[in-house]
Amino acid sequence: MRENLLGDYLRARRARISPDAAGIATHGIRRVPGLRREEVATMAGMSVDYYVRLEQGRERHPSAQILAALADVLQLDDDARLHLFRVAGLTPGVPHTTAPERVDPELLRLMDMWPDNPAVVLGRAYDVLAANRLAHALFDGFAHGPNLLAHIFLDPAARTFYPDWDRVAAYAVAGFRILHGRSPYDPRIAEILGSLTARSEEFAARWQRHDARGKSLERKRFRHPEVGELTLHMNAFDVKSAPSQELIVYHAEPGSVSAEALTLLGTLAATRDTESVER
Numbered sequence: 001m002r003e004n005l006l007g008d009y010l011r012a013r014r015a016r017i018s019p020d021a022a023g024i025a026t027h028g029i030r031r032v033p034g035l036r037r038e039e040v041a042t043m044a045g046m047s048v049d050y051y052v053r054l055e056q057g058r059e060r061h062p063s064a065q066i067l068a069a070l071a072d073v074l075q076l077d078d079d080a081r082l083h084l085f086r087v088a089g090l091t092p093g094v095p096h097t098t099a100p101e102r103v104d105p106e107l108l109r110l111m112d113m114w115p116d117n118p119a120v121v122l123g124r125a126y127d128v129l130a131a132n133r134l135a136h137a138l139f140d141g142f143a144h145g146p147n148l149l150a151h152i153f154l155d156p157a158a159r160t161f162y163p164d165w166d167r168v169a170a171y172a173v174a175g176f177r178i179l180h181g182r183s184p185y186d187p188r189i190a191e192i193l194g195s196l197t198a199r200s201e202e203f204a205a206r207w208q209r210h211d212a213r214g215k216s217l218e219r220k221r222f223r224h225p226e227v228g229e230l231t232l233h234m235n236a237f238d239v240k241s242a243p244s245q246e247l248i249v250y251h252a253e254p255g256s257v258s259a260e261a262l263t264l265l266g267t268l269a270a271t272r273d274t275e276s277v278e279r
Contacts, residue, residue, distance in 0.1 A: 004057035005087040005184060011055050012210030013074045014040055021075065035073075044069040064090055079178060083212035086181040103130040104241045115266060117251050118232070122148060124244035125188040126176060134262070137269035138224065138250075149176060149192060153200040163221045163229065173206040174213035181212060183244075215246070226268060227261040 015034035019026045022035055022043065030036075041051035046066060053059035062070075067088055071081040085091045101123040111119045111132040118135035120128055126148040131139065152158050152165075152172050162168045180189055196203040215236035222230045232250040239245040252259035 003184070005181070006060065006062075006084075007055040007057045009084060009087050009210050009212075010040075010070065010074075012208070013076065013080070016209075017074055022073070040070070040073055043073045060089070062088055077213070079174075079214045080212045083178055083181045087184075101127065101129055101242070101245065103245070104239070107239065107241070107247070111247075114249070116262065117249050118262075119247065119249045121239065122246045122248060123188075124179060124183065124186060125192045126172070126179070127188070129245065133269050133273070134266050135250075137265050138222065138230075147192060148172065149196055149203070153196055153203045161223055163223050168220065169202070170206060170211065171213065173203065173209075174211035175215060177207070177210065177212040178214055215248075220250075224261070224265065227265045230258040230261045231256075232258060232262070 014037070015032070017034050019030070019035065019039075022039070024035070024039060037051055037055065038048045041048040044051070044066070046069070050059065054062060064085070067085055067090065071084055074080075076084060082091065103121050107121065108130055111121075111130065114132060115134065117132075118138045119132045120135045120139075121130040123129045128139075128146040128148060149172055152162070152169055159165045176189075176193075180193065183189060193207075197207060215234070219231055219233050222232065224230060230252065232252055235249045235251075237247040237249070239247055252262045
């Protein structure tokens, strides 16, 4: 059987909208969470039968007008609306490939020119493809390889490293949902999804929520074993030379305790590098 990405997404989002939020008066006990199918269909201006066929995967080619109406009823933000159109096949996806992901050497040189800013490049499945020296120092000690999701959900130290672990985990899964919708048959994305679904109940539960959200965390807190707690601002950039890659750059508020901690971390990293060369 073919995957029913559109139907699964509609069903999950329908369950997340309360009648009150949709402006529907309720009486008595409701047997379903969120909205009923007939309520969504009526508010979106379509027949109940057509909407049922969409959820069941018997109708796979809705028009853009139909999707726009459903996005309004389900109160989707810009990221979630784009994801809806992607899983319905109305926006171009990214072709899947088995070729190893490589980072442009010019981008690597640019990252090395930022001694005061941790910078990492993430691949199409949240694999950490590259990091500059300060990022290596910040994220030192990761277990479970170079994948960001695997670190968050499989490394016990992650809950200490991220004081706001629940928030970080929620945003990471919602971002991975965007990547999956963009390229649902990519073998690396499928590998990470299968591994984490099998090994982490928390990931599996969050994945079933069908939250879809791009990089929207503006700040992230870290608790580093050497320099203590830092609050860093984040900026995310699409890599034009490799559309499936993303550059993440962190910075601290000038003059803040976090800026001092980041400077100390850079000094420690430089000292270790010097000692390593001298050996």
